[in-house]
Amino acid sequence: MSDIAAADRIAPVEAEREGLLSWVASVDHKQIGIMYLLSGLVFFGLGGLEALIIRTQLAIPGNSIVTPDTFNQLFSMHGTTMIFLVIMPVMAGITTYVLPLMIGARDVAFPRLNALSFWIQLFGGILLYFSFVAGGAPNAGWFSYAPLSEPAYSFNNGVTYWILGLAGVGIGSLAGAINMAVTVLKLRVPGMTIRRLPLFAWITMVNSFLMIFALPVINAALVLLLADRLLNAHIFTPAFGGSAVLWQHYFWGFGHPEVYIMILPAFAIISEVIPVFSGKPIYGYEFVAASTVAIAFMSFAVWAHHMFAVGLGHLFDLFFGISTMAIAVPTGIKIFNWTATLYQGRIRFTTSMKFAVSFIVMFTIGGLSGVSFAVVPLDWQLTDTYYLVAHLHYVLFGGSIFAIFAGIYYWFPKMSGRMLDERIGNWHFWTTFIGFNLTFLVQHLLGMMGMPRRVFTYPDWPWWMTLNMISTIGAFTLLASVIIFLWNIRISLGAGAPAGDNPWDAWTLEWATTSPPPAENFALVPPVRGRRPLWDLAHPDRADELVAAASGE
Amino acid sequence: MTGIVTLNPVSPEAAAISHLFVAILIILGGIFLLVTVLVLYAIARYRDRPGAPEAKQVFGSRRLEIAWTVAPVLLLTLIGVFMIRAIEASDPPIEDRKPDLRVVGHQWWWEIAYPKSGAVTANEIHIPVGKSLLVEVDSADVIHDFWVPELGRKIDAIPGHVNYVWISADRPGVYQGVCAEFCGAEHTWMRMIVVAEGEGDFDAWQRAQLATPAMPSDGEAARGLTILKDQTCLNCHAISGLAGNQTVGPDLSHIASRRILAAGAVANSPENLFRWLKNPASIKPESHMPNFQLSDEKVRALVAYMETLK
Numbered sequence: 001m002s003d004i005a006a007a008d009r010i011a012p013v014e015a016e017r018e019g020l021l022s023w024v025a026s027v028d029h030k031q032i033g034i035m036y037l038l039s040g041l042v043f044f045g046l047g048g049l050e051a052l053i054i055r056t057q058l059a060i061p062g063n064s065i066v067t068p069d070t071f072n073q074l075f076s077m078h079g080t081t082m083i084f085l086v087i088m089p090v091m092a093g094i095t096t097y098v099l100p101l102m103i104g105a106r107d108v109a110f111p112r113l114n115a116l117s118f119w120i121q122l123f124g125g126i127l128l129y130f131s132f133v134a135g136g137a138p139n140a141g142w143f144s145y146a147p148l149s150e151p152a153y154s155f156n157n158g159v160t161y162w163i164l165g166l167a168g169v170g171i172g173s174l175a176g177a178i179n180m181a182v183t184v185l186k187l188r189v190p191g192m193t194i195r196r197l198p199l200f201a202w203i204t205m206v207n208s209f210l211m212i213f214a215l216p217v218i219n220a221a222l223v224l225l226l227a228d229r230l231l232n233a234h235i236f237t238p239a240f241g242g243s244a245v246l247w248q249h250y251f252w253g254f255g256h257p258e259v260y261i262m263i264l265p266a267f268a269i270i271s272e273v274i275p276v277f278s279g280k281p282i283y284g285y286e287f288v289a290a291s292t293v294a295i296a297f298m299s300f301a302v303w304a305h306h307m308f309a310v311g312l313g314h315l316f317d318l319f320f321g322i323s324t325m326a327i328a329v330p331t332g333i334k335i336f337n338w339t340a341t342l343y344q345g346r347i348r349f350t351t352s353m354k355f356a357v358s359f360i361v362m363f364t365i366g367g368l369s370g371v372s373f374a375v376v377p378l379d380w381q382l383t384d385t386y387y388l389v390a391h392l393h394y395v396l397f398g399g400s401i402f403a404i405f406a407g408i409y410y411w412f413p414k415m416s417g418r419m420l421d422e423r424i425g426n427w428h429f430w431t432t433f434i435g436f437n438l439t440f441l442v443q444h445l446l447g448m449m450g451m452p453r454r455v456f457t458y459p460d461w462p463w464w465m466t467l468n469m470i471s472t473i474g475a476f477t478l479l480a481s482v483i484i485f486l487w488n489i490r491i492s493l494g495a496g497a498p499a500g501d502n503p504w505d506a507w508t509l510e511w512a513t514t515s516p517p518p519a520e521n522f523a524l525v526p527p528v529r530g531r532r533p534l535w536d537l538a539h540p541d542r543a544d545e546l547v548a549a550a551s552g553e
Numbered sequence: 554m555t556g557i558v559t560l561n562p563v564s565p566e567a568a569a570i571s572h573l574f575v576a577i578l579i580i581l582g583g584i585f586l587l588v589t590v591l592v593l594y595a596i597a598r599y600r601d602r603p604g605a606p607e608a609k610q611v612f613g614s615r616r617l618e619i620a621w622t623v624a625p626v627l628l629l630t631l632i633g634v635f636m637i638r639a640i641e642a643s644d645p646p647i648e649d650r651k652p653d654l655r656v657v658g659h660q661w662w663w664e665i666a667y668p669k670s671g672a673v674t675a676n677e678i679h680i681p682v683g684k685s686l687l688v689e690v691d692s693a694d695v696i697h698d699f700w701v702p703e704l705g706r707k708i709d710a711i712p713g714h715v716n717y718v719w720i721s722a723d724r725p726g727v728y729q730g731v732c733a734e735f736c737g738a739e740h741t742w743m744r745m746i747v748v749a750e751g752e753g754d755f756d757a758w759q760r761a762q763l764a765t766p767a768m769p770s771d772g773e774a775a776r777g778l779t780i781l782k783d784q785t786c787l788n789c790h791a792i793s794g795l796a797g798n799q800t801v802g803p804d805l806s807h808i809a810s811r812r813i814l815a816a817g818a819v820a821n822s823p824e825n826l827f828r829w830l831k832n833p834a835s836i837k838p839e840s841h842m843p844n845f846q847l848s849d850e851k852v853r854a855l856v857a858y859m860e861t862l863k
Binding site: 311349464 | 555556557558559560569570573574577578581584585588589591592595596599600601605606607608609610611612613614617618621622625626629632633635636637639640641643644660690694695696698700702705706707708709711712713714716717729731732733734735736737738739740741744817838839
């Protein structure tokens with residue numbers, strides 16, 4: 001690409017704007033990324049508050065601090081919030097900020113579309129929360145199974161707000177995914193071939209395609225449910241010739257790829273953080289990348305493992321049981337490669353690395369308990385119990401959220417120009433780690449003891465209160481950890497140590513520019529001849545390509 | 554009975570799942586230990602210390618990659634074989650058997666019927682020990698799920714999609730069951746019990762359920778019967794011998810013989826029945842049973858009548 005062609009593609013630098021307007025009117029990927037992160041943080045607070053009320057209600061049997069209907073609104077909103085308004089936007093925020101820098105680009109491919117994506121998904125989130133003051137929040141769960149979500153059984157407007165809010169988030173995320181895919185495919189700096197792409201960008205690209213194929217499924221299904229609710233279409237009401245099972249196929253046809261949409265960005269973050277703090281390149285680059293593609297394809301063939309209790313026949317169950325087990329193989333490949341990256345490394349235990357290493361173990365627990373749901377007869381016992389609640393939180397909190405914290409500690413210096421405090425970070429890590437395991441480890445046992453999900457109280461049977469109380473204490477430990485995290489951000493923004501360009505001795509291009517980067521990102525992009533351009537720059541005699549060639553790889 | 558019910562099987566079907574569960578827990582526990590030990594060893598051994606050498610720049614090993622791809626495939630194949638064997642054992646085919654029991658989920662109680670004898674009850678299933686009964690599972694409104702963990706798998710009760718499941722118990726006992734699919738406000742209190750008893754006791758119970766209860770002719774119970782007829786009780790509940798509608802609320806023909814009230818929210822006792830009739834929301838806040846604002850005296854008479862419905 002010639003310099004002239006590149007200059008043509010760069011939008012003229014916008015006139016300087018002041019204050020709030022400089023954010024609201026921004027089409028800069030860095031500002032939009034930070035706004036995604038801030039909105040995610042606010043919703044994380046709301047979703048966390050909902051969880052704390054849930055755990056307080058469940059601390060002792062027979063508790064009545066909330067009514068049954070309020071409890072149902074709380075867990076419906078908690079699930080919807082954490083999935084659609086926290087994990088997805090925060091991952092989008094990190095990606096939007098980091099991806100263009102990492103591939104040496106000036107911005108994303110479609111900056112205005114990028115702004116639209118953010119604002120439309122934020123609007124979706126606000127619409128969802130507006131339901132609280134518009135007659136009641138959705139109370140049919142984050143999955144809104146028909147016919148419970150139909151007007152005959154869900155009287156308030158909550159589910160309608162849920163549909164409209166999610167449609168907003170769905171459209172925003174879809175536009176964002178298209179933007180990221182095109183950015184990786186078209187805006188890489190010269191020299192950065194697909195085989196030299198940092199794994200973060202690789203996995204983001206695969207994940208973007210996954211979103212492009214999965215999100216339309218839910219968006220279409222939402223329209224059908226909306227027709228049921230507003231136009232009496234009866235698509236999902238059996239009493240009028242519709243099918244309740246059909247909604248489950250649509251929902252999980254999206255819903256299982258969605259699980260990978262939430263965890264692949266975590267894999268992306270971990271695949272950067274672990275090598276950098278081990279002082280080694282990622283072990284088995286090709287295998288980590290290829291296993292991501294395998295997961296993305298296979299994630300479309302496993303949805304009905306959410307439906308083994310529906311009674312669809314043994315052959316049907318068996319197919320999805322086996323396909324689900326098969327997806328454990330590429331996931332396992334990743335875990336072994338991250339672990340192998342640690343070997344013979346020089347491991348620096350920054351807060352980011354602590355979260356990343358504990359991610360490996362926590363996510364392994366979630367992955368293994370996931371295998372017990374692939375084994376059809378076990379699923380028949382364990383599904384819809386607290387064992388499943390434990391499983392999904394080991395994947396989405398022990399997995400996605402731990403990875404998000406690893407990523408925030410890792411890229412915060414780039415975004416703000418200041419380091420997060422490591423001593424407070426240590427407190428943050430340990431309170432999170434202990435609080436998380438206190439909350440969710442015992443829930444495996446509660447599920448095995450027969451405690452169903454989504455109950456607002458439980459009989460006073462031996463051990464049930466003890467285990468629930470431990471879980472509640474863990475939840476409040478997590479509250480403490482979040483307060484410590486916010487405190488860390490606050491004091492570090494004001495008085496953190498200056499970051500400099502490359503505080504971690506990292507190797508990807510975002511560390512070649514200033515912290516925070518200028519509006520145009522780079523004054524000069526270093527040449528890219530391998531996967532670790534900054535390593536090659538620092539060690540010209542031992543550049544990756546030379547070493548690889550010498551070792552015959 | 555309580556405890557770790559999923560590992561405490563009382564039927565051949567539940568035992569097939571439980572044995573599989575133990576085997577899988579051992580395999581998964583082994584993998585977990587392997588990963589954890591590898592990670593802990595690595596972070597202890599290769600921790601950055603002053604003077605530590607620079608990390609060796611290793612890019613990977615094809616042989617190791619193949620190893621940790623093939624090993625999990627073999628292990629999962631083993632698990633898959635276990636699974637295929639357990640599927641048939643834990644959920645045997647129904648062939649052309651007619652259902653012995655019909656269970657219909659309602660918001661928020663269980664309608665129980667024995668089609669072969671005609672007995673009807675609610676929230677309390679009786680089965681003879683050692684015999685497998687075929688249960689037809691259906692729903693009258695939203696999706697519910699029929700689950701008695703000690704006796705086997707759970708299965709959804711879906712409107713428009715009838716399911717079948719076997720139920721049996723190896724030894725006498727009272728087993729806890731519950732709705733396991735979120736079904737609305739009072740999903741929590743949609744429990745049931747399964748009473749497994751000897752053949753003779755089961756037959757006696759079934760005969761008693763089929764009998765038409767006697768109508769009291771005097772005293773408080775007779776006043777209660779009059780109140781029951783005057784009020785709208787029979788619009789939703791049925792009592793054999795009286796014209797009633799049994800599709801909305803539980804059949805009350807033998808309510809006094811049952812152990813639980815309000816689908817497990819409280820034990821069935823005259824005191825709890827009084828509280829329930831006085832104000833259902835005090836026991837089950839979102840129950841569809843309305844508060845009829847009856848005087849204490851009327852409620853006492855109703856309780857007296859209903860206690861005769863053995």
